[in-house]
Amino acid sequence: MKLSNNKYGVILSIPGLLIILALVIFPMITLFATSFFRYTSSLPVRFIGLKNYQYVLKDRLFWLALQNTAVYAGGVTILTFIGGVVIALLLSKVTRGSGFFRSVAMFPWAVPLVISGFIWKWIFNPNVGIFSDFLMKLGLISKPLPIFSDPNLAMIGCIIADTWVRIPFMCIFTLAGLESIPRELYEAAKVDGANCLTSFRHITLPLIKRMVFIGLLITSMFTFRTIDVIFSMTGGGPARATYVLGYYIIDQLWLRVNYGTASVASILTLFLILSFASFYVYFIFKKE
Amino acid sequence: MFPRNLKLLVVMGICTISFTMMVTGAGAVGPNDIKWNKPLSIAERITGKGPVEVIPAEYDDYGVKLSGKKGMLKGYILPEGWKEAVGDVKKLVLTNSGALAGDPATALNAKIFEKMTGIHLEFIEMSGALMWPKQLSVLVARSTDVDLFYQRNPMLEIPHLSAANWAVPVDELWTPDVEKLYPEKVLDSFKGIDGRFYGGAPFCFWAMHLFYRPSWLTKAGVTVPLTWQDLVIASSKVDTWAENNLGPGNDGMVYAAGDPDLVHVLLAMVQYSQDKPLIKDGRFVIDPDTWKIVTDLWLKGGMSDSSLEYLWSMAPEVFAKGKAGFTITGGVYINEFKNPEFATGIQNDWGVTLTPGWEGIGNRGIGPVQADDWTINPYISPAKKAAAMLWMDYQRSYQAQFNELYVEGNESAMMCVYEHPAVKNEVAYVDLRRETLEAQIGESYPPAMWEAIEMVKEYLGRVVLGEMDPDKALEQVQAEINMIM
Secondary structure: OOOOHHHHHHHHHHHHHHHHHHHHHHHHHHHHHHOOEEOEOOOOOEEOOOHHHHHHHHOHHHHHHHHHHHHHHHHHHHHHHHHHHHHHHHHHHOOOOHHHHHHHHHHHHHOOHHHHHHHHHHHHOOOOOHHHHHHHHOOOOOOOOOOOOOHHHHHHHHHHHHHHHHHHHHHHHHHHHHHOOOHHHHHHHHHOOOOHHHHHHHHHHHHHHHHHHHHHHHHHHHHHHOOHHHHHHOOOOOOOOOOOHHHHHHHHHHHOOEHHHHHHHHHHHHHHHHHHHHHHHHHHHHOO | OOOHHHHHHHHHHHHHHHHHHHHHOOOOOOHHHOEOOOOOOHHHHHOOOOOEEEOOHHHOEOOEOOOOOEEEOOOOOOOEOHHHHHOOOOEEEEEEEOOHHHOHHHHHHHHHHHHHHOOEEEEEEEOHHHHHHHHHHHHHOOOOOOOEEEEOOHHHHHHHHHHOOOOOOOHHHOOHHHHOOOOOOOHHHHEOOOOOEOOOOOOEEOOEEEEEOHHHHHHHOOOOOOEHHHHHHHHHHHHHHHHHHHOOOOEEEEOOOOOHHHHHHHHHHHHHOOOOOOEEOOEEOOOHHHHHHHHHHHHOOOEOHHHHHOOOOHHHHHHHOOOEEEEEEEOOHHHHHHOOOOOOOOOOOOEEEOOOEEOOOEOOOOEEOOEEEEEEOOOOOHHHHHHHHHHHHHHOOHHHHHHHHHHHOOEOOOHHHHHOHHHHHHOOOHHHHHHHHHOEEOOOOOOOHHHHHHHHHHHHHHHHOOOOOHHHHHHHHHHHHHHHO
């Protein structure tokens, strides 16, 4: 019996689809179902309709976490974009030993985010960390930066620790875009009298835009739901200044042992990420 | 001979009974088959002492080398019927907070247990922060992959576990005679909301002590503070002296207030010193005097603001690098501070004493129980439950507790261990350790306590950061706590 291409494709996809069904669809259905139940450690499980949703939407901590998440995700995405693109541009100019420099630039990517948090926590430590000490020796500050006792600095510290790990990812995307630009375009522009800045604006930027946008989308989506760095660096503090949505979900799960409200918070986070991603994809790519 | 219907009835009856026994575990061997009070009473069995001897190489396991050092390799007496009860169980899987390389006494005790019973203990070494969530995942899934769960905060964890029937009660292990072997007030911390015991092996106490830099105190013109009120003033003076003479980055005091549990410990130490419990009529109540002292440590005293984010190990490490005049941390750091490789900045210039008491009352060294323990997975087989209880029985014994204190420097939960000549002669600050341990208090917390502590941490931070007036913060945090309890 000869199978059509379509049927052959469907058959080949079945194992993958089953895995997605088991690891994505089924948990999501369970998540939605759980959100309608009172599911705690101390009381029998019971259907309670939308009460978990009411609780979460009225909880001041949820809104505080959402606000902090927006700042955190925005900060990391912007810094990652700047850092990633700048380093990629520099690396694209390196000809001798480019493999070595590219490998070095990728190192931070190998560091788990939670470890990055620990590393930067020590670096920023006001008592024994090298960061404040270095700035003091340079005469730029007179006393250690209160990175753990200033809400704004705490947030900035977490953003830096997170960005440090994510820059290589953005760098790879940008580099891939840069490598795909034909050299002839630059040469032609040079003949036409274009300088570096003009070439960058009219050739480089438009041609790497698509790759950079994809990198930005992935970075922002990942950052929106991540807690690794914050978990190891500030624990959401001081005074919940770095308390993000991921942390809120964890608190519902671990501290309250309330699977119902944790499910609701997860669903709302998922909804926010999907909404953002949909708008982003629609406005950025549809226009093209 | 018999009517067909009767035959059918008998067969169906046998099938039903067999199925029920299989599902419920009835008829299988298990903890109930262990004669805990034979050949001697539990108290006599678990207080059996052996000689302190050089550990041979055959006890090196789990990546921990203890051969050549000394420990207690005999003493504990196994209860009768244990062999039948554990059946063919040859391995128990249990979680452990951190790597066993940092818990040499646990490694030694596990090896001793294996040699006695033939049951190998397979430890899942994991980060302390992940233990509770992983445990919840295993229990919600009703998995039998882990037999015993390590509890880092029994007072906070056991209320949840007992409420959800996620732990096996072990009341058999706690007869009145056995209870007398441990500090009187600590045992409530191993009880669930139903008043039953769920923790059976309080094996690693880490009572808090006040550590200080004698040279700094002298230069700042203060003496070792005996009360919390004194500590506020002394730490402030030391802070001013350190800042003026040693420069920025040197503080009066550091504390791991980034760990919510240690915020709870600080609060409890201050509140208990006034003879006031944390739980009143089933609800967590913060006394205004307690709140005042705790916030004053930052606002008027010399506590560094960075302490808001220091975790368990970070504050003592800052102290060890010679950057603070005072710190309050666990007794396990007595050994660490003696180590010149770790405590690079304080060699020959640190002291330790009881945590402060309350002016006019006393109660120095008082604090909440900080003990590690294991609980048993309720979904494992009766034979495994028996083996798990046997491990608990051994781990809280004189022999095992001796090793905890003597080999590793953890506190011994069993008070009489402190009377052992080897402990008296060779373990540092024995009297201080014993006195502190005797003053520990365990309360039975409601399940919402953990959430409440997070709230306290948040509002303490707000006060320290100047976002909120202390009185207003107390009013608000108490109102929020009242809503969840």
